[in-house]
Amino acid sequence: MPANNPTLHEAPESVLTESNAQLDITLEQLKKLVTPRAFTGETMLLNMGPQHPSTHGVLRLLLELDGETIVSCIPDIGFLHTGIEKTHEGKTYSKGIPLTDRIDYLAPLSNNLAYVGCVEKLLDLEVPLRAQYIRVILLELTRMNSHLVWLGTHALDIGAMSVFLYCMREREMILDVYELVAGARMMTSYFRVGGLWRDIPPGFTDLVQKILDVFPERLLEYEKLLKDNPMWKERTVGIGVIGKEDAIAYGMTGPSLRGSGVNYDVRKAYPYSSYDQFEFSVPVGSNGDVYDRYRCRMEEFHQSLKIIEQAMKRLPAGPVMVDNRKIAPPPKHEIAYSMESLIHHFKLWTEGFSVPEGEAYFAVESGKGEFGCYISANGGPKPRRVHFRAPSLCNLQALPRMSRGCLIADMVAIVGSIDIVLGEVDR
Amino acid sequence: MPDTLVSLPDFSGIVADLGDAVIETVVAHGEVTLVTTRERLIEALTYLRNQARFEMLVDETCVDYFPQEPRFAIVYQLNSLSRTMRLRVKVFLSEHDKTIPSACAVYLSANWLEREIYDLFGVTFEGHPDLRRILMPAGYEGHPLLKEVPVTVEEVAFSFNRRRIDADKPYARE
Amino acid sequence: MGLEQKLGDMGVVTTSLEKAVGWARSNAIWPMLFGLACCAIEMMSTQASRYDLSRFGMELMRASPRQSDLMIVAGRVSRKMAPVLRTLYDQMPDPKWVIAMGDCASCGGVFNNYAIVQGVDEIVPVDVYVAGCPPRPETLIEGILKLQDKIKQEPLKKWQ
Numbered sequence: 231m232p233a234n235n236p237t238l239h240e241a242p243e244s245v246l247t248e249s250n251a252q253l254d255i256t257l258e259q260l261k262k263l264v265t266p267r268a269f270t271g272e273t274m275l276l277n278m279g280p281q282h283p284s285t286h287g288v289l290r291l292l293l294e295l296d297g298e299t300i301v302s303c304i305p306d307i308g309f310l311h312t313g314i315e316k317t318h319e320g321k322t323y324s325k326g327i328p329l330t331d332r333i334d335y336l337a338p339l340s341n342n343l344a345y346v347g348c349v350e351k352l353l354d355l356e357v358p359l360r361a362q363y364i365r366v367i368l369l370e371l372t373r374m375n376s377h378l379v380w381l382g383t384h385a386l387d388i389g390a391m392s393v394f395l396y397c398m399r400e401r402e403m404i405l406d407v408y409e410l411v412a413g414a415r416m417m418t419s420y421f422r423v424g425g426l427w428r429d430i431p432p433g434f435t436d437l438v439q440k441i442l443d444v445f446p447e448r449l450l451e452y453e454k455l456l457k458d459n460p461m462w463k464e465r466t467v468g469i470g471v472i473g474k475e476d477a478i479a480y481g482m483t484g485p486s487l488r489g490s491g492v493n494y495d496v497r498k499a500y501p502y503s504s505y506d507q508f509e510f511s512v513p514v515g516s517n518g519d520v521y522d523r524y525r526c527r528m529e530e531f532h533q534s535l536k537i538i539e540q541a542m543k544r545l546p547a548g549p550v551m552v553d554n555r556k557i558a559p560p561p562k563h564e565i566a567y568s569m570e571s572l573i574h575h576f577k578l579w580t581e582g583f584s585v586p587e588g589e590a591y592f593a594v595e596s597g598k599g600e601f602g603c604y605i606s607a608n609g610g611p612k613p614r615r616v617h618f619r620a621p622s623l624c625n626l627q628a629l630p631r632m633s634r635g636c637l638i639a640d641m642v643a644i645v646g647s648i649d650i651v652l653g654e655v656d657r
Numbered sequence: 658m659p660d661t662l663v664s665l666p667d668f669s670g671i672v673a674d675l676g677d678a679v680i681e682t683v684v685a686h687g688e689v690t691l692v693t694t695r696e697r698l699i700e701a702l703t704y705l706r707n708q709a710r711f712e713m714l715v716d717e718t719c720v721d722y723f724p725q726e727p728r729f730a731i732v733y734q735l736n737s738l739s740r741t742m743r744l745r746v747k748v749f750l751s752e753h754d755k756t757i758p759s760a761c762a763v764y765l766s767a768n769w770l771e772r773e774i775y776d777l778f779g780v781t782f783e784g785h786p787d788l789r790r791i792l793m794p795a796g797y798e799g800h801p802l803l804k805e806v807p808v809t810v811e812e813v814a815f816s817f818n819r820r821r822i823d824a825d826k827p828y829a830r831e
Numbered sequence: 832m833g834l835e836q837k838l839g840d841m842g843v844v845t846t847s848l849e850k851a852v853g854w855a856r857s858n859a860i861w862p863m864l865f866g867l868a869c870c871a872i873e874m875m876s877t878q879a880s881r882y883d884l885s886r887f888g889m890e891l892m893r894a895s896p897r898q899s900d901l902m903i904v905a906g907r908v909s910r911k912m913a914p915v916l917r918t919l920y921d922q923m924p925d926p927k928w929v930i931a932m933g934d935c936a937s938c939g940g941v942f943n944n945y946a947i948v949q950g951v952d953e954i955v956p957v958d959v960y961v962a963g964c965p966p967r968p969e970t971l972i973e974g975i976l977k978l979q980d981k982i983k984q985e986p987l988k989k990w991q
Contacts, residue, residue, distance in 0.1 A: 310906075
């Protein structure tokens with residue numbers, strides 16, 4: 231860890247004031263963040279991260295400790311700030327899709343849909359039903375992918391090594407599906423404005439069916455390892471509690487909010503991509519502690535499997551892309567004989583399509599919570615502003631509230647339970 | 658998308674209650690946007706949270722409308738869990754006076770979102786409890802998401818300019 | 832034909848000290864547990880069930896830079912992270928090597944913008960670049976094997 235344990239009163243004042251001119255932070259601002267006891271040396275300031283095995287990336291936490299108890303926690307983010315929103319301003323709408331994969335790299339397809347759905351909303355496009363169903367299948371696989379990595383790393387942090395290896399084993403099955411449809415293991419960019427890149431290749435059904443067959447028993451295996459494990463319960467029950475009102479006020483969404491007993495799921499509240507045609511329930515916890523958030527996510531695995539099963543059964547035939555040639559690229563074989571298609575193709579890849587002036591917000595329920603995309607279009611082929619509403623950012627914001635009064639070892643469990651991805655927090 | 662076709666909930670009551678705090682109502686793509694002023698913003702947000710039951714501030718961001726004037730818009734996305742409604746509130750800001758009252762007192766989640774806007778756009782939030790940079794390093798100068806900052810920083814390398822770019826690159830030493 | 836059959840009659844192998852040390856070093860690399868972004872997830876996959884990096888004797892990741900000699904920069908490095916990364920590199924004891932994993936760490940990748948360092952070689956000297964966004968686990972393993980070859984041929988003088 232880069233820094234040892236400096237307490238603020240020990241730091242020579244001259245050092246801090248000297249750099250103030252260029253740092254535009256005043257000592258007064260920093261003093262407000264900790265209790266006065268930090269200055270008398272009663273409590274200790276401890277730096278955790280950005281290089282720490284259990285901060286899920288490069289999160290930095292400044293902890294004020296009274297012995298082992300956390301008095302206050304000051305998260306410091308931005309170590310993975312990528313400037314994705316700025317880069318979007320220089321890209322056409324279709325060239326922006328690959329950038330969205332890299333926001334929440336554990337759930338690339340949810341990000342794709344939020345962005346693509348927002349552009350479709352601005353263009354008033356109706357996506358073919360087959361494309362919507364395939365999107366639903368892949369979105370639910372993505373949710374399971376995201377939850378598997380969460381479960382593996384969360385358990386690893388608390389000390390259950392084998393769960394991690396099991397989860398990564400099952401995750402490979404989902405990555406195989408990604409690779410089959412999109413050609414890449416992680417960064418798929420499979421959803422396009424107006425539908426999908428291509429129809430699902432042969433072999434897709436078998437792979438998904440295998441997942442549907444294998445997963446229920448594997449989930450039982452995880453449950454056997456953790457659910458009633460006294461050590462697991464000791465580390466999770468009653469830890470990191472956050473109440474209903476607080477969770478809403480902090481803007482928490484997803485399983486972290488539902489663990490506190492609030493029944494809010496974007497798929498139910500504002501259905502997109504024909505989610506209203508599927509039967510599933512939204513698991514809700516009651517205590518708002520680490521254990522309830524864990525239970526919610528584990529139940530979501532079963533619901534995801536249920537949705538995939540329904541979608542696979544009722545998968546309609548038909549096209550997977552809108553037939554509007556101004557937006558959807560023409561098929562390759564058409565270019566060979568149709569002059570018009572050639573022109574469309576050329577225009578789409580050089581200039582891109584224009585989106586009428588306006589603004590829209592489109593949200594999807596990703597594995598972490600409400601992942602939204604806000605686009606302000608200026609009428610040209612490139613957006614004026616693209617902003618992503620990252621669920622992890624708001625969930626992380628509640629961390630100081632959740633961790634107050636906990637032991638320092640619980641910090642690891644709490645950070646794991648809100649399932650943050652720093653790529654999404656910092657964007 | 659199908660959800661744009663869903664009939665909109667009735668917003669006329671809210672607009673009537675807010676009175677002249679709303680200077681414009683825009684309905685587009687199945688979404689309602691209320692444009693309010695900087696002076697009446699906190700009053701409007703407080704009403705929307707307490708009376709109209711928009712419990713959650715989902716998102717807050719800033720748009721740079723350069724070269725239009727007023728140049729900046731702060732955009733609030735509100736969500737009502739109990740009524741299942743979304744609402745967008747917008748405030749326009751002039752380039753010459755980039756200050757706006759902070760919404761932290763009304764919505765707790767505004768804290769980091771406003772710090773992000775301050776960091777990336779340089780908009781100052783009055784009454785914010787902890788207005789520091791959040792994403793960029795503390796010594797960074799300027800506000801990167803303003804339109805005058807270029808999108809790319811490094812020239813794209815082709816075979817004709819590859820050597821020159823490589824020669825200018827500051828490589829690290831042991 | 833194992834060595835065991837020759838026990839008691841081992842014979843003598845002559846080689847240069849440099850080669851012997853290089854061979855020993857190359858097969859006992861301790862990478863630092865240092866994940867940044869997307870590539871870190873692929874790095875986890877590389878160590879996990881299907882790809883199993885421990886086949887090459889280097890699955891033991893150390894969280895402390897003081898105990899490691901290989902830094903795999905897995906992911907994009909932001910301007911805020913750059914000083915931290917350099918500190919970590921300076922904290923690692925010699926001999927030490929760096930793998931730039933993925934396009935972002937190698938050259939900035941798709942993120943040619945204000946926030947991302949255009950290639951981690953601006954901050955630390957890089958030994959092996961692994962291409963891909965993110966590289967597949969096989970690619971990372973190939974990169975590590977390349978590094979092992981490189982270490983085997985390194986002169987001892989380099990780390991004086």
